[in-house]
Amino acid sequence: MATIVKRPSGKWQATVRKDGQSRSMSFHKRADATKWARETELSADRGLLTPALSVGASEMTLGEVLRKYRDDVTSEKRCADNESYAINGFLRKCSQLANKKVNKLRSADFVHYRDQRIKSMKAATVVRELGWLQHALDVACDDWGQNLPQGNPVKPVRRPKIDNRRERRLQEGEWQALLNAVNQSRSPLMKPLLTLALATGMRRGELLSMQWRHVDLERRTVFLPQTKNGRARTVPLSPNAVAVLMDLPRADDRCLPLSGNSVRLAFERLRQRAGVIDLTFHDLRHEAVSRFVESGLSLAQVQMISGHRDLRMLMRYTHLQTDDIVAKLAAVGLD
Numbered sequence: 001m002a003t004i005v006k007r008p009s010g011k012w013q014a015t016v017r018k019d020g021q022s023r024s025m026s027f028h029k030r031a032d033a034t035k036w037a038r039e040t041e042l043s044a045d046r047g048l049l050t051p052a053l054s055v056g057a058s059e060m061t062l063g064e065v066l067r068k069y070r071d072d073v074t075s076e077k078r079c080a081d082n083e084s085y086a087i088n089g090f091l092r093k094c095s096q097l098a099n100k101k102v103n104k105l106r107s108a109d110f111v112h113y114r115d116q117r118i119k120s121m122k123a124a125t126v127v128r129e130l131g132w133l134q135h136a137l138d139v140a141c142d143d144w145g146q147n148l149p150q151g152n153p154v155k156p157v158r159r160p161k162i163d164n165r166r167e168r169r170l171q172e173g174e175w176q177a178l179l180n181a182v183n184q185s186r187s188p189l190m191k192p193l194l195t196l197a198l199a200t201g202m203r204r205g206e207l208l209s210m211q212w213r214h215v216d217l218e219r220r221t222v223f224l225p226q227t228k229n230g231r232a233r234t235v236p237l238s239p240n241a242v243a244v245l246m247d248l249p250r251a252d253d254r255c256l257p258l259s260g261n262s263v264r265l266a267f268e269r270l271r272q273r274a275g276v277i278d279l280t281f282h283d284l285r286h287e288a289v290s291r292f293v294e295s296g297l298s299l300a301q302v303q304m305i306s307g308h309r310d311l312r313m314l315m316r317y318t319h320l321q322t323d324d325i326v327a328k329l330a331a332v333g334l335d
Helices: 030-045 051-058 062-072 080-093 107-117 123-143 174-182 190-200 204-209 239-247 260-274 282-294 299-306 311-315 322-332
Strands: 002-006 012-018 021-027 221-224 233-236
Touching: 002 030, 012 030, 021 030, 021 123, 062 080, 062 123, 080 123, 080 260, 107 123, 174 190, 174 260, 190 204, 190 239, 190 260, 190 282, 204 260, 233 299, 282 299, 299 311
Parallel strands: none
Antiparallel strands: 002 012, 012 021, 221 233
C-alpha cells in the first residue's frame, strides 16, 4: 500500500509498505512521487521489495542523525555556535534516546524528554530544542532516506507556553558592581562588550558579529547587514560607544572576536562575582532601550536604533521608571 504526504520542507514523500516491509523516497513534485510509488508497488507485487531495500535506509540512530545535522545543517545557520552546543549537550546527556533507531522513535520519547527538561530549563529553551529535533528528523526523512513509519514523532509533542516578558531594570549600584567584577575577568573584551551593549541596545549576536569594515567612526555609525529579524540596519553610536571602539585592538575582522557560548559563560561568572541576581545579558538591551525612551527620544527614533519590527514589540522593552513618570506629571501640574 502506498501513501504520499507533503513534508514540512515542501517535498513529497512516497512510502510503499507490503508484508511488514517498507520503502520511502522524497521528491520535489507530487507527480514524481506518485509515479515512483506505482512502480515500487509493482515491484512489491512481484516480490522485488527486498528487506535490504526496506531497512537499509532506516539504520541511522537519532544520535547519528543529530551529528550529521549538526555538521551539515546547523553549521550553515547564523545560530550555529549555540545550536551546536545544545546538540552536543543532548548527545552527552541523553545517550539512551540518542542510541535509538529513528524508525523506533515515538512521540512518548520526546514527551518524556520535554517533561524532564522543563524542570530545569526555561520554556523557550525547551521549545527551541524540540524545534531542531523535529527539523533534524524532517531532514533525515526528506534528504537522507530515513523512514519514519508514523511520521515525525516530535511534531505532535505539545510545546510549553513561553512567556518572555521581563521588566528587569538595572538597580542602583548593579552596573558599577558588574564593571568592578568584569575587571577580574580573564577576557579583556568583556568590559567593552558590556559597555557597548548598554550604549547601543544591540543584541549579543549583533555585537559579536560586528565587523570593522562596517564601522564608521567619523559618522559615528555601525552597519549591521544581518540581524535577528532579517533586516539590515545602521545603528547610531553615542560618544561613549565611539570611545570604546577606538580603544579596541584591530587584530581581527570582528570588533569583538568572541563566541556566543564563551560570552554566556563569562557573563554568568561575573554576575555571580558581582552579586547581581536574576540578570541576563539580554536585560542590558532592555535597559538601553528604556533609557533611550527616558532620554526623550521618540519611539520611532528608538525603533530605528533597536531594530524592532513594530512598535508593539518595542513597547515590551520600554518599562519607564515610575519615579520618572511621577516627576514629569508633577512638573506639568496635572491634577
